[in-house]
Amino acid sequence: xxxxxxxxxxxxxxxxxxxxxxxxxxxxxxxxxxxxxxxxxxxxxxxxxxxxxxxxxxxxxxxxxxxxxxxxxxxxxxxxxxxxxxxxxxxxxxxxxxxxxxxxxxxxxxxxxxxxxxxxxxxxxxxxxxxxxxxxxxxxxxxxxxx
Numbered sequence: 001x002x003x004x005x006x007x008x009x010x011x012x013x014x015x016x017x018x019x020x021x022x023x024x025x026x027x028x029x030x031x032x033x034x035x036x037x038x039x040x041x042x043x044x045x046x047x048x049x050x051x052x053x054x055x056x057x058x059x060x061x062x063x064x065x066x067x068x069x070x071x072x073x074x075x076x077x078x079x080x081x082x083x084x085x086x087x088x089x090x091x092x093x094x095x096x097x098x099x100x101x102x103x104x105x106x107x108x109x110x111x112x113x114x115x116x117x118x119x120x121x122x123x124x125x126x127x128x129x130x131x132x133x134x135x136x137x138x139x140x141x142x143x144x145x146x147x
Contacts, residue, residue: 014045015045015055016031016043016045018043018057019031019042019043019057022057022059023130023131026105026106026107026108026131026132027059027062027105028041028059028060028062028064028082028085028105028131029041029043029057029058029059029060030043030057030058030059030060030082030084030085031043031044031045031055031056031057032055032056032057032058033047033049033050033052033054033055034052034054034055034056035047035050035052035054036049036050036052038050038086039058039084039085039086040085040086040087041060041082041084041085041086041087041089042087042089043055043057048086060082060083060084060085061082061083061084061104062082062104062105063082063083063102063103063104064080064081064082064083064091064102064103064104064105064133065080065081065083065101065102066078066079066080066101066102066103066133066135067079067080067081067088069093071096075092075093075096076092076093076096077090077091077092077093078090078091078093078133080133089131091105091130091131091132091133092108092130092131092132092133093132093133093135094106094107094108094109094132094133094134094135095134095135095136098135098136099135100135100136101135102135102136103133103134103135103136103137104133104134104137105131105132105133105134106132106133106134106137107132108130108132109132
């Protein structure tokens with residue numbers, strides 16, 4: 001049984017609004033402790049090192065190294081560590097055919113229709129939310145799509 005459930009709610013993003021704005025734009029925005037200068041991604045409102053509750057925000061380069069990868073029939077995801085960040089986070093993999101160990105943030109692929117095989121795109125260009133990593137690319141290559 002397949003059921004579509006739509007929930008209409010909002011959550012106050014508070015002090016983490018720059019982080020969430022970055023996610024919506026496909027960019028990695030980290031928090032930086034104003035006291036000890038520790039950089040965290042995903043962003044935190046309280047420093048994990050010194051427990052200060054004043055943070056600033058800074059963009060990361062978008063380059064990440066794959067720590068673990070999971071490939072499924074419909075999608076591929078990875079646990080990655082972004083350059084300049086202290087922890088790991090998950091991303092979707094834009095080019096699952098690649099076996100490169102690192103990449104950069106890129107635009108998501110076009111949406112798929114349910115009739116198409118996984119990881120094969122069609123002409124739709126609607127945005128697919130979340131952070132997408134294009135493996136084997138650097139910010140200077142055209143494949144990274146300048147998010």
